[in-house]
Amino acid sequence: MTGTRGEQSGEGQKVRRLSDAVRRVRVAEAERTDAFADLHEAERARLEMLAEELAGVFGELPADDDYFICQVNGGHPPRLWIDPTSHVTIGRDRRTYRFLKDTRLGRVVLTEHADIGVVADAVTDYVAERVVERDRAKDTDQFLARLKLAFLPQQPGRTATAGRATAVAAAASSGAPDRGATRRGTALWALIAFLFGIAAGALGLVAYAWFRIGPV
Structure with a gap:
């Protein structure tokens, strides 16, 4: 009985080998690589x-x-x-x-x-x-x-500020009036005249009240 059972077990059991499994995996990977x-x-x-x-x-x-x-x-x-x-x-x-x-x-x-x-x-x-x-x-x-180039003409090595300063100096040396200075002077005199008018009006009102009503 024992010998017969061993023979049956040996005939029915599948022998698994690692080398066979490795070969199958490599073949599958090669097929996937080829497809990719x-x-x-x-x-x-x-x-x-x-x-x-x-x-x-x-x-x-x-x-x-x-x-x-x-x-x-x-x-x-x-x-x-x-x-x-x-x-x-x-x-x-x-x-x-x-x-x-x-x-x-x-x-x-x-x-x-x-x-x-x-x-x-x-x-x-x-x-x-x-x-x-x-x-x-x-x-x-x-x-x-x-x-x-059309609106900001400059010589090499010179800035716009330097060019403006040179133009002002040239105008002063030639005796030509500076338009900017003239405009500033006119505005200053207009401001003085305006303030003088306000002061004169205020003094006129005080004088009128003084002579009309009299001192309090």
Whole structure:
């Protein structure tokens, strides 16, 4: 009985080996890694297709313009960078393009579509808007510089205060009257005349009361 039971136990019991379990885990991890790599490469391939669609747009930019990028990085997830604050990535469905921009208030979605043409048009409009904004800012700076030269003429190394002091000194030496001093003198005499009129009126009222009513 004892021998028969041992034989049955030996035949029915499953022998577990650690090496077999390690092999199964490694095979499963390799399969997951392959699947992840396939997804990563698929996303990267879709972004590179979009970059090819935009190659003509970025090719029209000046050669020394280093603000716009149009390059796919190798990180996870892969991104097609348009400029330092905007990029395109692939959505969770592995088909939708998401055009994103980082702002001071957070990340916003500019465009989200599965059609590569729609996203390419959105990126093209975005680049055009940035170019116009930069040109407008450059024109504004040049206009302000011209206004400064027109209304604040200065020689190198001299400040506006020094120029004003020199002009006043030149006017004094040439005998020309200073308009500012003339205006200040006129205002002072007008104030004196006004105060004198008030004082004369008050004295007149006191004199009238004195002679009309008499001393109290």
